Amino acid sequence: MNLIPNKEPDRQFYFMDQLVPMIRREAERAGRPLTYYIQTFGCQMNAKDSEKLAGILETIGYTEGKDENSDFVIYNTCTVRENANTRVYGRIGYLGTLKAKNPFMKIALCGCMMQEALVVEKIKKSYHFVDIVFGTHNIFRLAELIYEKMNSSKKQLIEIWDGTKEIVEDLPSSMKFDFKAGINITYGCDNFCTFCIVPYVRGREKSRKPEDIVKEAEHLAARGVVEIMLLGQNVNSYGKGLEEPCSFAQLLQKVCRVEGIKRIRFMTPHPKDFSDDVIEVMKNEPKICRHVHLPVQSGSTSLLKRMNRHYTKEQYLTLVEKIKRELPEVSLTTDIIVGFPGETESDFLDTVDVVKKCGFDSSFTFIYSKRSGTPAAKFPDEVPEDVVKDRFDRLLAVCKEESEKAAEKLTGKTVEVLVEGLDEGNTGMLTGRLSNNLLVHFEGEEKLIGHLINVRLDECKGFYYIGSVAQ
Ligand code: SAH
Ligand code: SF4
Ligand code: F3S
Numbered sequence: 001m002n003l004i005p006n007k008e009p010d011r012q013f014y015f016m017d018q019l020v021p022m023i024r025r026e027a028e029r030a031g032r033p034l035t036y037y038i039q040t041f042g043c044q045m046n047a048k049d050s051e052k053l054a055g056i057l058e059t060i061g062y063t064e065g066k067d068e069n070s071d072f073v074i075y076n077t078c079t080v081r082e083n084a085n086t087r088v089y090g091r092i093g094y095l096g097t098l099k100a101k102n103p104f105m106k107i108a109l110c111g112c113m114m115q116e117a118l119v120v121e122k123i124k125k126s127y128h129f130v131d132i133v134f135g136t137h138n139i140f141r142l143a144e145l146i147y148e149k150m151n152s153s154k155k156q157l158i159e160i161w162d163g164t165k166e167i168v169e170d171l172p173s174s175m176k177f178d179f180k181a182g183i184n185i186t187y188g189c190d191n192f193c194t195f196c197i198v199p200y201v202r203g204r205e206k207s208r209k210p211e212d213i214v215k216e217a218e219h220l221a222a223r224g225v226v227e228i229m230l231l232g233q234n235v236n237s238y239g240k241g242l243e244e245p246c247s248f249a250q251l252l253q254k255v256c257r258v259e260g261i262k263r264i265r266f267m268t269p270h271p272k273d274f275s276d277d278v279i280e281v282m283k284n285e286p287k288i289c290r291h292v293h294l295p296v297q298s299g300s301t302s303l304l305k306r307m308n309r310h311y312t313k314e315q316y317l318t319l320v321e322k323i324k325r326e327l328p329e330v331s332l333t334t335d336i337i338v339g340f341p342g343e344t345e346s347d348f349l350d351t352v353d354v355v356k357k358c359g360f361d362s363s364f365t366f367i368y369s370k371r372s373g374t375p376a377a378k379f380p381d382e383v384p385e386d387v388v389k390d391r392f393d394r395l396l397a398v399c400k401e402e403s404e405k406a407a408e409k410l411t412g413k414t415v416e417v418l419v420e421g422l423d424e425g426n427t428g429m430l431t432g433r434l435s436n437n438l439l440v441h442f443e444g445e446e447k448l449i450g451h452l453i454n455v456r457l458d459e460c461k462g463f464y465y466i467g468s469v470a471q
Contacts, residue, residue, distance in 0.1 A: 024061055039091075042112065045202075058174050077114065079113040082369045095130075110135065110136075132146065138164070163204065175225075178450055179451075183217060184231050186235065194307055194376040205237065227263035228263070230264065231267060235268060252264065269293070271294055290327060292327075294320070294332060294334055295335035298336070300350040306342065320332065332358060337366050338392045355395070407438060407463055410434075411465070412456075419451055428443075440457055
């Protein structure tokens with residue numbers, strides 16, 4: 001009789017049960033508890049996946065380690081730009097030297113880079129010491145993969161899926177913070193912006209059922225979470241393919257009704273899908289944070305067309321105007337790519353114009369990186385490196401000026417912040433996050449961490465504030 005369940009997630013719970021005594025025996029042989037360490041590269045989607053991986057490792061008996069000197073190390077990779085890949089390769093070699101010194105060490109690589117055949121070939125050829133390689137579609141199978149690797153003589157176990165229709169959930173998850181958490185609402189992306197690798201490595205867009213999302217929010221609230229972020233590559237196209245239709249605006253309303261959840265964020269909306277009903281819901285629901293991250297990518301209509309973004313410069317500007325009019329306290333942030341193939345000086349000046357007109361609170365600027373397999377990789381007229389560099393520096397200066405102007409607006413005001421922890425700069429101060437996503441550092445007791453409190457914003461330091469707890 002075969003006892004292994006076919007159904008997920010039961011199957012993975014079965015393997016976790018099998019692994020518990022196996023890992024316990026290893027720890028006994030090592031004479032110490034075994035530790036794990038997950039290094040996450042890339043976006044919030046990857047960060048969320050890492051929490052799921054951590055949940056599985058903790059369930060089978062690993063405790064969290066503080067760096068790569070741990071017994072189970074996972075690199076959860078990103079491939080959105082070439083430099084993301086370079087950073088990973090640089091560090092895999094280092095893992096090999098650590099493994100040579102630790103006979104209990106296991107190394108796994110996963111995430112978006114692993115969905116590229118050339119990357120996997122390179123790992124097979126040059127990094128024999130990596131134990132397990134898996135991709136974005138099968139992360140829920142970590143327990144089974146570990147079990148399989150521990151029971152086989154294979155030096156390296158590689159399992160990459162091209163895609164999946166299955167959304168496997170309800171597996172353990174270890175949260176990085178006790179008071180805020182992400183919730184996936186969609187997986188994958190169908191937009192195929194011509195520069196972007198994400199649709200190829202994350203697969204087709206799939207929406208989770210609203211009732212599952214609400215259930216997860218309720219569950220998190222019961223654990224003490226007060227702020228949630230709804231995650232997806234294009235959150236406002238939410239709902240495609242659901243049996244019972246539900247729009248992104250309707251989903252926001254449902255989540256707002258979850259008691260205990262005091263703040264709701266979402267990342268990332270696409271300008272082409274930012275419909276009036278979402279603005280309306282934001283207006284009426286104070287729980288929804290006053291922050292819209294609205295990647296523009298370029299200000300040039302002709303470049304936007306070649307990027308396959310489905311909006312013009314004017315449509316973007318009109319949308320921003322509407323958002324600012326309806327939600328006056330909103331903070332607006334963006335992503336911009338410089339040096340897309342064929343970008344002329346006049347295209348670039350359109351981008352600068354958009355930055356000035358929108359007055360972004362913060363802009364993430366990227367130099368275009370050619371990703372093989374994407375349509376843009378074959379586009380002619382690559383922009384010479386020195387021209388790109390020059391434009392990038394000029395853009396950065398304009399963005400900085402605009403964000404400083406925007407931040408100053410709140411100086412002197414008292415606002416509600418979620419206290420997230422100690423200031424990373426080691427000043428002994430606390431750090432709080434405003435509804436609009438800006439940070440404020442202030443003196444206060446550690447017991448405030450995880451709570452919403454009022455803070456006066458005394459001084460603006462460019463992109464953050466120094467404040468004091470309001471009495
Ligand atoms: N889904 C989100 C963003 C995903 S990737 C969206 O549609 O906005 C995050 C950012 O990386 C993008 O907004 C884009 O600015 C940048 N990016 C993606 N591909 C890139 C590439 N090939 N070169 C440079 N930047 C890129
Ligand atoms: Fe990439 Fe465009 Fe999808 Fe964003 S919307 S993930 S930029 S293809
Ligand atoms: Fe990177 Fe994958 Fe996110 S490529 S940006 S980690 S979806």
